[in-house]
Amino acid sequence: MFYRETGQFKTNYADDMAIFPIRQDRIGIAIIIAIALILPFVASDFVLKTILLPFLALSVAVIGLNILTGYTGLISLGSAGFMGVGAYACYKLTTLFPEVNIIIWIFASGFFAAAVGVFFGLPSLRIKGLYLAVATLAAQFFLQWAFVRIPWLFNYNPSGAIEVPLRTLFGVPITGPTAELEVKYLICLGFVIGMTWLASNLVHGRIGRSWMAVRDMDIAAELMGIKLLNAKLLAFAVSSFFCGVSGALFVFLYLGGAEAGTEFAIRLSFLILFAVIIGGTGSMIGSFFGTAFIVALPTILKFGAPAIGIAITGATAEKIVLMIIGALTIYLLIVEPHGLARLWQIMKQKLRVWPFPY
């Protein structure tokens, strides 16, 4: 297989500005989508349930945080909180208006998360870096508290949990206990493809450039006429929108029910941030690499290690996972801020010039 751009001349700017200007890249994307469509029918239920579904649901949040942290340079530890807002909004909406299709509500729940995100993003005009991280941490704790303490959010359910009701699309159950895993997977996949497309459109245009300008040199950005507050708040809004949709997918299509105190806790916020760093800040494809890493590693360790004769308990595996992810994150922060996405680029560059070294 040859990965070359030779002979593919761009005769107009639209072609040159395409998100995948090289034909082989476009073919590659088509193949990946085709595989993703076949996957649920060949993968075991176990793989679907423990790896593929959480991978799809979380990748939307990782893209969301990447927009905020990777593209705009603002750190947030509130991602899980914003996911929770999406999940609870979706729950309230579908129980209040059950006749509206759940897919619409999953999407709409993003707007609630966006509004909350903008509110907690307000301090970002004044504070940066570590201080902003602390401010978003406060958002995380406040939201976590609200999910537990405001019984209206979970419809006064005595268990304090969301119980995902049965909802259908064209008569086929897509949420709730009777929905097939394959169906849930395909719905999730649809969201992931759609949201990725929107995000990558956005980051390649004027708005994406203003975000990166704010990230790279905010005083010069201001001098281009970019209003810092607007750019930052828009980043918070879009980022939280993605987190909100991710949270709704996470509960409605993956978990099937959730207790906010445990699911949308600070640990998840950190994992999402680590996925952004491991995958590569400011990279869409990196977001998927990072998500795959944080989702697959625990499962591989928990079930893979005993298979090759290393006896570890679930709890130990859990700790080892955190250690590996933490160490890798620190390593990448110091050595390669563009994460796994950078390796991917190097590989593509090598392929482009192959068989020559440069």
Add this chain to the structure above:
Amino acid sequence: MLHVSPNTATTGIAKGEVLLSVENVSLRFGGVKAISDVSFDILKGEVRAIIGPNGAGKTSMLNCINGFYFPQEGHITYKGVRRQKVRPHEAASSGIARTFQNVALFKGMTTLDNIMTGRTLKMNVGLFWQLLRHGPAMREEIEHRRKVEDIIDFLEIQAIRKIPVGKLPYGLQKRVELGRALAMEPELLLLDEPMAGMNLEEKEDMCRFILDVNQTFGTTIALIEHDMGVVMDLSDRVVVLEYGRKIADGTPDVVKADQKVIDAYLGVAH
């Protein structure tokens, strides 16, 4: 050639009239007086040099003009309007662009994206179409890409179009930064030591670009520069600052012959 042009028609200021005037401006940082009671003006269409030893307050003066600093005393009149506290993005939308002494490019972005960012104020298709990257958003993007390609051709930087600017040598970075400022189609262009750290050939190129911009599009330029040769060649009038005060103002020949300027540059003790 470059097809961008500043919109002279809308401002109503003719060539040779006062575009910007600085009146009795003083700026303090705590106890440090960076600028003391300085007045001068910039005429539409001229190249105005600001020179002086290090720490004289030249950069601070540009920062006052484009809204990074607010002078404690005095005021600045731009296009006949006396400005109250102007924010940098307001200065930008009123037609002031600038480059920085220490290159303030967007390091992680390509040359193309850096210069495209200079078009931000001229682009206004909203979030909805941006999300779809179709229709009006794509049309706008292509229209501005065309302008940016003109600037890239003008500055002879075609080969580095898609390279992240952080990886470029310093001389080229300065050139990209000029390109980004030009993309704003400014009426007043402030250049803070555009040739610092360049070799002779790069300096000559930069001089040529600056003169071209000034002569072809009538862009007014305020320029800080240390190389006296360059200043004498490029500028119509020169203002000299020393320790935050204005010590001379006039044509290059007059300023060059001024005893106070000679003392300041030869480092005579005061």
